[in-house]
Amino acid sequence: MSSGSTDGQSGTPTETDAQGGTPTDSEAETPTERDPTSAPEDLDTWLEDANGYDGDPRRFGPNSRPSISVGEETDDGMAFAPPVIEIAPGTNVTWEWTGHGGQQNVVALDGTFDSGRTNAQQGTCYEYVFSEPGEHAFVSEPHRDEGMKGAVIVAEPPTTGYDAVDEWMAAASNFDGTVVDRTDRDTTTVTVGAEGNGGAFAFDPPVLRIGTGDTVQWEWTGEGGGHNVVFENHDIDSGEVASEASATFEHTFDDTGQYLYSCLPHQALGMRGAIVVE
Ligand SMILES: [Cu+2]
Structure with a gap:
């Protein structure tokens, strides 16, 4: 028998490193090496030079299992993708090593989570369940200054x-809880391919309130590639994806209800919308 080999080369951080721990470990022990003052006071300022970050956190809904790449290829492996995510309490986040950028780890500056020793192995994973609201800045220690x-x-x-709207829209990063009231007009417009969700992958405004008999007109910007408008809980559908700026789609809503829709090619990115008909 070989004497208990725990060479961090092949194993995942969770199985080889007692420090690096699973969520239960990190709750049980106080991280000792972390300087608490290293956590940034102002997260937005600290993130200004984060590789690959456009200032728009990717939002994930309550029942999602978000994954963050460790070593994004397009930045010489020196980036997380997506670098900044917003999640609901109770969400399990997985970091997956791409193998790019050499030795990497994932360490929260406030000591909340720590994948342990660095690893360059593609396929390495580290996960953590976030139970409490809060903000956690993290780095890959070998590249924190890059x-x-x-x-x-x-x-x-x-x-x-509106419960159905809230659940559906929780994954859209351009949704802030606002319901834009358009009950004062017969026809209202939604932009398809507005900025949001990490590109031109948003509907704007994302959530509308209209009256029965009102018409909604979707107008494509021509940005963000091919989009469509497909309702989740009603048989309303713009059909094939369109990418040109001249594309439009419209529908008149005769019945009250909460209408949920998405662009199918970009639904997973959060390109979602909702219409409340009163
Ligand atoms: Cu789209």
């Missing part, structure tokens, strides 16, 4: 009071 940083923002999803 902008390889990110953050997990744990927050209760925004609410409108």
